[in-house]
Amino acid sequence: MERVLVRTAADGAPRSFTRGSLNWRVAAEPVRWYERVRWWEAQRPLPRGLGRVDVEVWQVQATPGQRGGGLTTFQLVRDATDGWSLRGRMS
Structure with a gap:
């Protein structure tokens, strides 16, 4: 997954993100869910003292x-260290 810089609203929802040199603006209400981490397959261990084994996933439509331009759907993942990654471009 590609690391990205995400700017959030007060409620934690992504409002924009930077991928490379391009800034994307979230243009529709994002959808959030949580997924279990397969910690035994993780590329890096969870930080010590954090019992969290879930990641927060946000599906966003951005321009x-x-x-501007057409909407593109992305999945942004926030990990246990509050870092963000781009899982993929859906359309």
Whole structure:
């Protein structure tokens, strides 16, 4: 998964994210769910003292940069260290 910089609203929902040099603006209400982490397959161990084995997943529809354009669907994943990754581009 690709690491991305995400800016959130007060409630924690993604409002925009930067992928490479392009800023994407979330243009529709995002959808959130949680998934279990297969900790035994993780690329890196969970931080010591955190019993959390779930990741928070947000599916967002976003438009690129200031120019706007069509909506593209992405899945953003927040891990146990509050880091964000881009799981994939859905459309």
